[in-house]
Amino acid sequence: MDKQHRHQFENKRLDRTAKPNKKNYENAKPQSDGRSHKQAGIRGTAKEKQGLSAETVAAGDRIVVTVKRIGINGEGVGYFRRKAVFIEGALPGEVVKARVTAVEANRLIAEAVEHEKRSPHRITPECPVYESCGGCQLQHLSYAGQLAAKEELVREAFSRYAGVDGAALPLRPILGMDEPWSYRNKAQLQAGRGDGGRPVLGLYEPGSRRLVDITGCAVQHPVVNAAAAKVLHVVEHLGVPLGERSRGGGLRTVVLRVAPDTGELQLTLVAAAEPLPQQDRIVAGIRRDVPEITSISLNINPGKGPLVFGDRTVLLWGKPALEVKLGELRFALSPRAFFQLNPEQTVKLYDAVREASALTGTETVVDAYCGTGTIGLWLAPYAREVRGIEVIAEAVEDAKRNAELNGRTNTSFYAGKAEELLPRWQKQGFRPDVIVADPPRTGCDPRLLRTIVETKPKRFVYVSCNPSTLAKDCRILMDSGFRIEWLQPVDMFPHTSHVECCSLLVRKDK
Helix, strand or coil, X not given: CCCCCCHHHHHHHHCCCCCCCCCECCCECCCCCCCCHHHHHHHHHHHHHHCCCCXXXXXXXXXXXXXXXXXXXXXXXXXXXXXXXXXXXXXXXXXXXXXXXEECCCEEEEXXXXXXXXXXXXXXXXXXXXXXXXXXXXXXXXXHHHHHHHHHHHHXXXXXXXXXXXXXXXXXXXXXXXXXXXXXXXXXXEEEECHHHCEEEEEECCCCCCXXXXXXXXXXXXXXXXXXXXXXXXXHHCCCCECCCCXXXXXXXXXXXXXXXXXXXEEEEEECCCCCCXXXXXXXXXXXXXXXXXXXXXXXXXXXXXXXXXXXXXEEEECXXXXXXXXXXXXXXXXXXXXXXXXXXXHHHHHHHHHHHCCCCCCEEEECCCCCCHHHHHHHHHCCEEEEEECCHHHHHHHHHHHHHCCCCCEEEEECCHHHHHHHHHHCCCXXXXXXXXXXXXXXXXXXXXXXXXXCCCEEEEEECCHHHHHHHHHHHHCCCEEEEEEEEECCCCCCCCCEEEEEEEECCC
């Protein structure tokens, strides 16, 4: 998922610094009616005697639900009188007595009151702040159970949105991790005051303004955790104002990224204004206490929205970029550059892309959402020519630098939209054998799908972080002359509900 500077996804979903809300399912989840379990239980008992139906059930009623699967945001999903019920924290196979908290046209939202049957895969979460943090959704499910649930997420999406059920879906077993902890190479931590007014680096509890300390996060790289604690100690000792509401442009966010192969760290401090209070002393203190940090930058973000970064970044000390490795490739990452958060699984994903492309050295390849060029550079040694397209000019320049850094002379990168450049290239006589797309969570632009159909590549390789939009887009392509050869899910983010998928589509006349 190479999506340079797509902040809305990275900031709000993966790094979770923008006050996440577990109550935001596929659509906004209405709030509870506020009554206690005891009050709801009295009403629920009376209603149960009369016999509830999907049409008469109301907030506060008690229902019994057998959970069938995990939803897109990690909630348990079952059915009551054929109406979907979403129950946070419930697991597949469990029978749950639940209190209805909201009624929608096509679903019920409920909370578990009692478990009549528990899943054998239910475990005690390893993280002490799992319930309050909101960053992970599935730590209460064994890892084997998580992998099975994510495969089912893909199956459910294709059944619902593409009309492909069961054995007809060519789904490969999901690629998981041997050690599904300490995998995140980057942390974006909000700075502020926690319980008792103590300084904290962490995430907002879902649906609240309470900041939860996650400097010991079990899915973050240990080097990142240790550095975050030391950085917090430095700014606390200097009395630096913390939080987005602090006066005088205090410290809002701390962003740390590690190069796993070297242990070097890149630090970006985000503030509403410059200079940051005690700026020179902060730099000196961090250089003294955290020698692993080789770069310190200040990003200025005066906005009050959910985006972590502002438009301007100033290097305060050290290297302008952090060099990281991915397989045999090297990348120089500026502070705002997007890079995969789980390098081990990224290699598995990109190898699946390479397999799907089936390159022999004679093919031409177009990477339609190339970002900083990682997929295109991964494929370049096996292709005759690779062209990458990206709407963000800054990312295109990064891709060009990365190509030069790795000696990929058969690659070129262009700023623009694939649905506009591809037809132009066709008129010039360039018709790609393989098109790869790794779009944002919302899926491919409809115009690009039409262009792919018209271009008729031998293979279309679709990398997606959202099974629902993947299935919807595949349905369009299937109706337009393509068939799904196989799908390879990859567990990029263990203990969360996210699942990545590489899909190979070929023309039916081939």
